[in-house]
Amino acid sequence: MHHIFRHDVHLFSRLKDVLELPLPAAVEAVVLPNDLTETRPVERRVDTLLRLDSAKDGSLLLAIEAQGKKDPSKPASWAYYVSYLWTKYGLPTALLVVCQDRATAEWAARPVASGPAYMPTLSVQPIVVGPHNMPVITDPVKAGEDLALATLSAITHAGDPDIGAILKALSTALRDVPENVADPIIEFTAQGLSKRTAQDLWRTLVAVDLSFYKSYLSEEIRDEGRAEGRAEGQAEGRAEGQAEGRAQASAAAILLVLEQRGLDVPDDVRDRVNGCDDPDLLRSWLVRALTVSSAEEIFADE
Template sequence: MVSPPHEAMHRIFQHDPGLFSRVSRFLGVDIPTPVKATALPTDLTETNPVERRVDTLLRLETADRGPFLLAVEAQGKKHPDKPASWAYYTAYLWTKYRLPTALLVVCQDHATARWAQQPVSCGPPQLPTLTVQPLVAGPHNMPVITDPEEARADLVLASLAAITHAAEPDVGAILKALSTALRDAPEDIAKPLIEFTAQGLAKRPAKNLWRNLVAVDLSFYKSYLAEEVRKEVRKEVRDEVRDEVRDEVRKEVQDEALTQGEARRAAADVLAVLAERGLTVSEAVRERIGSCDDPEILSRWLRRAVTASTAEEVVAGA
């Protein structure tokens, strides 16, 4: 069964075919920016019943080197049969389209990346005949983009950086830079990148951090991930805050003016984020958050709640 990270690692190149030329400089090659890109059918099945599909296939045209094909494969782990499949893909595409064919393999861990970039020959040692050695993009060579300005300069590359570093220690800083940069982007640009990043992180621990960042930094976007986070936050608030303060908040949301109601909901969101992160909230801190009716202060506390190490840090200094 195809996993979300697998889909994200290759479909991001369909979303922005020019990404390959920007990625190539990290792979030790210089591919000009394409002047035209066309998505081609990924079905490489012949008349026999064996079905073969490449993950993503693009026809790229450059101003000075002419057209070529780019096959993008997402690889989650080592698999002894893949080099033979890659050899088939490139040979078949070369034969069918009569165009030079490049193969890019995208990985999320160092071991798989090292394995994928090793040359494999189909013939005996003295007669290699056909050798497959794809370009490999992974945590070993993709940039660590932790500066929001750098992320803003190339949002798609920043998303790919987050996906390929999903298991790396720097992923938190990468995700924060990306979410900050996406706040200024139009929704039609930001929304697919929010989803690609969520898919790429899958069940890794960084997925929870991304969900929190989407809920806080990008809460105004209407995406399935943002809506999913909001629903879970509301559920956790209902499950964990059952005391008199929560009942009072519900009553005031119904009875008070709109601005006061928004403040109460914001206070509940702060408590929900703290609960999701497993931070202990004292009665004093809970009461201070629940009694605050200043939307600006609550907004500031909500942002602090994503990264603070204790609940007290959130309300320190107001």
């Protein structure tokens, strides 16, 4: 059934009317090797692969990719992943792409076909989650109802102007859960936030709100605080070094939030924040910094 196309390599072009397709008139056609076996191992890894089992609908595979920017070569890789998994496991295979900016999310969601427009043949159109469709969770109660969803919300909104309020809601929600539940959430959030400002803010919130936890990140932050305390001549012991480091981190977070929200920070506000060593007062200023309309308002009612 196929050899006739090899015998007359221009036959396909002459099927234009039969197939009712705008087939091009090939100037030249070349018979290529038909062996598609991989002659050497090619390493291809999908970021995460899950098998989801349902009593009603059976099983499906879910391939999950994290995409930080547009990459013209990715759709072909995604097509390979899906077709290979479909062939290997014989199960329906879906593709989910996680993005942190709207432009990349819109690019990833577009259908891409292996063939020309009139013969798409194999099309890839992932389901995409990103800042365009993920909820903005700024209520600690809502964040506590689904910590994983709140974490994904924070990660996908890393560049959002409200990232301070989003992370604050998550860190507040984590104060009420057991350490073994909070630890992975703390680490996943730290690793997923690709924006430097969001990363710094999360580290500070962990140091201030979750200082009683022993996670890798919180221990790392406390070590930095102790080092800063020693570098500045704080020789009164480990406890004082920790307190000094946390106070400096809190002050830096307050000023960072105000600046990232586009608010003017006068020198007297900056000096007052940097000169404060009361952790409870710094925490209240940090909470206010997320919503005030001017830097001076963080000192309201004091």
